[in-house]
Amino acid sequence: MNLMSLFRRRDSAPVARERLQVLLAHERAFVGKSDLLAVLQEEIISVIAKHVTIERERVQIKLDRGDPISILEIDVEVPSAAAAAALRETRAAMAGG
Amino acid sequence: MATVIVVTSGKGGVGKTTSTAALGAALAQQNQNVVVVDFDVGLRNLDLVMGAERRVVFDLINVVQGDAKLPQALIRDKRIDTLSLLPASQTRDKDALTAEGVTRVIGELREKFDWIICDSPAGIERGATLAMRHADAAVVVTNPEVSSVRDSDRIIGMLDSKTAKAEKGERVDKHLLLTRYDAARAARGEMLKTEDVLEILSIPLLGIIPESEEVLRASNLGSPVTIGSPNSVAAKAYFEAARRLKGETLVVTVPAERRSIMGRLFGRRAVA
Numbered sequence: 001m002n003l004m005s006l007f008r009r010r011d012s013a014p015v016a017r018e019r020l021q022v023l024l025a026h027e028r029a030f031v032g033k034s035d036l037l038a039v040l041q042e043e044i045i046s047v048i049a050k051h052v053t054i055e056r057e058r059v060q061i062k063l064d065r066g067d068p069i070s071i072l073e074i075d076v077e078v079p080s081a082a083a084a085a086a087l088r089e090t091r092a093a094m095a096g097g
Numbered sequence: 098m099a100t101v102i103v104v105t106s107g108k109g110g111v112g113k114t115t116s117t118a119a120l121g122a123a124l125a126q127q128n129q130n131v132v133v134v135d136f137d138v139g140l141r142n143l144d145l146v147m148g149a150e151r152r153v154v155f156d157l158i159n160v161v162q163g164d165a166k167l168p169q170a171l172i173r174d175k176r177i178d179t180l181s182l183l184p185a186s187q188t189r190d191k192d193a194l195t196a197e198g199v200t201r202v203i204g205e206l207r208e209k210f211d212w213i214i215c216d217s218p219a220g221i222e223r224g225a226t227l228a229m230r231h232a233d234a235a236v237v238v239t240n241p242e243v244s245s246v247r248d249s250d251r252i253i254g255m256l257d258s259k260t261a262k263a264e265k266g267e268r269v270d271k272h273l274l275l276t277r278y279d280a281a282r283a284a285r286g287e288m289l290k291t292e293d294v295l296e297i298l299s300i301p302l303l304g305i306i307p308e309s310e311e312v313l314r315a316s317n318l319g320s321p322v323t324i325g326s327p328n329s330v331a332a333k334a335y336f337e338a339a340r341r342l343k344g345e346t347l348v349v350t351v352p353a354e355r356r357s358i359m360g361r362l363f364g365r366r367a368v369a
Contacts (some may be wrong), residue, residue, distance in 0.1 A: 011286025016243050017293045024250050024297060 022067045037061055040072075048076055053084040099207040102214045102342070103232040104274075105256075107248030109219030111240045112276040115312055115322070117216035118146045119332070120236065122321035123339035125180035130211040132171065134183040136228035137218040138194055141185035147174065148319025149182050158186035161198030167205050176324055181210070191224050203231045212342075221251065226259050233262065234270040234342070236303060240277045241289040249273075249298055272303035274338060279308045280351050291351065304338030306331055307352040 041061045048054055058077035064070060079087060104117045114137075121133035135143035138158060144150045149172045155165035160183070167183075174180035183206070186193065206213045217228035229235065235256050239249040256269045263269065275291055282288040295302055306312070311329035315322035323332045323339075330352045337347050 013283070013286045013289050013293065016289055017297070020243055020246055020297050023247065027247070027250065028254070 022065070025067070026065045026070065037063060044074060044076075052078055053087050054078060055087065099210055100212055100233050100342075101203060101207070101231050102212065102234050102236060103217055103229040103256075104214060104236045104238060105217040105225065105229055105252050106219065106238040106245070107221060107225075107252040108240075108245045111238050111245050112274075112306070112312075113219070113238050114142050114146050114216055115316060116236065116238050116274055116276060116306070116335070117143060117214055118321040119312075119315075119323050119335040120339055120342070121212070121214045122174075122177060122180055123323040123332075123335045124212050124214075124342065125174070125177045126323060126327075126336075127339060127343070128179065129343075130179050130209070131214065132181045132183055132206055132210045132212070133214045133216060134206070135185035135216050136194075136224055137216065138185045138189060138191040138224060139187065140218065141187050143216050144172075144182060144184045145319060146316050147182050147321065149174070149184070150319070153184045156184045156186040157202065158189045158193045160202055161194060167202065167209075176320075191218075191222075194224065194227055196227065196230070199227050199230060221255060225252075226255065229256060229260050229269075231261055232256070232269050234272065236272050236274050236342075237298070237300065238274050238276055239294060239298070241275060241279075241283065241291075241294055243289075246289070246294055246297055253298060253300060271300040272342070273298060273300050274303045274306065276306040277308045278305050278352075302349050303341055304334050305349060305351055306334045306338075 041059060044061070045054070045056055045059050048059075054076060060073075060075040062073040062075075064073065104113050104120070106113050117133050121131050125131040133143060133147065134157065135141050136157070137143070141156075144153050152172050155170035157170070159165040160167050160170045170183055172182045172184065174182065183202075203213065215228045215232065218224040237249050237252060237256075239245050253271060256271055257263055260269050273295065275294060278291070279288055283290045291302065291305060307330055309329065309331040311326045311331050312322050315325045318325055322329060323335050326332050327336075334352050337349075341347055
């Protein structure tokens with residue numbers, strides 16, 4: 001650390017305050033719902049699976065907490081018609097065997 | 098009517114035990130009948146901070162399990178005769194603490210004392226939830242530091258949902274005790290200010306305890322700071338906090354250790 005960095009150093013307390021405010025706003029909203037994302041993932045998969053054939057592993061859910069908004073990102077890979085048919089056959093075979 | 102207070106924080110090392118001892122002693126010094134109860138089963142320390150570590154025979158677990166009667170386990174303070182300690186067990190498992198047993202012991206304590214001050218273990222597990230279970234009021238001990246504030250927020254949420262009062266639709270009175278506060282660093286923007294912490298946690302302020310050599314000295318000697326160094330800045334802050342617990346309205350002042358120029362320069366108190 002040189003002499004100049006002493007003068008440049010920004011106060012850290014306001015940063016701490018801001019980070020806490022953003023974090024706690026979310027933690028309070030989700031208190032007691034710690035597995036909210038897991039629940040969402042299950043329900044979203046079941047809704048989509050009613051209409052199209054999908055693989056569970058190909059559904060990604062991410063939550064990016066921010067201020068003023070958070071982003072809930074849902075990424076579902078929908079296979080092509082041929083791939084879906086193949087998938088259904090594999091499942092039927094597995095269920096049958 | 099007895100008041101049950103839990104001293105809690107979520108995070109460890111913020112000053113729960115020190116504050117339990119100091120607040121308990123301060124209330125007893127103000128002629129109240131006080132018992133301090135250690136809920137930290139397996140890691141008891143309140144006995145040490147109170148200077149009673151060599152007098153422990155029976156403990157909370159013995160009473161909970163019916164192996165000893167409550168009066169056998171209570172240790173009367175040698176300096177203040179209205180102050181007693183109910184120690185935790187050092188050898189037993191925390192699972193030995195049962196909800197029914199705790200309910201019974203707190204009920205018995207309510208008949209003997211004006212104030213029952215429960216020193217909660219760190220964390221949010223069983224020990225912490227049992228310590229807060231029967232609380233009428235809570236002292237949330239917080240350092241002006243991000244992880245402590247976050248954990249306090251979590252504990253406040255639990256006080257509003259997991260206590261007997263909360264389950265009856267009543268409220269546990271929550272008080273913020275800001276400890277290890279360094280007014281100079283807060284003024285320089287290096288540490289969260291009292292107002293920051295109050296705004297974030299939004300519970301009323303019980304007191305500000307400065308980072309102080311006297312507090313460490315008090316634990317070293319096994320004497321709560323209000324007994325060992327009653328004229329220190331920290332002890333005065335605890336005395337005022339105790340009066341606020343009793344319902345008095347006092348303006349909270351930001352305590353500052355008096356330091357000489359040399360002390361300021363070298364970061365320690367000058368020898369008087």
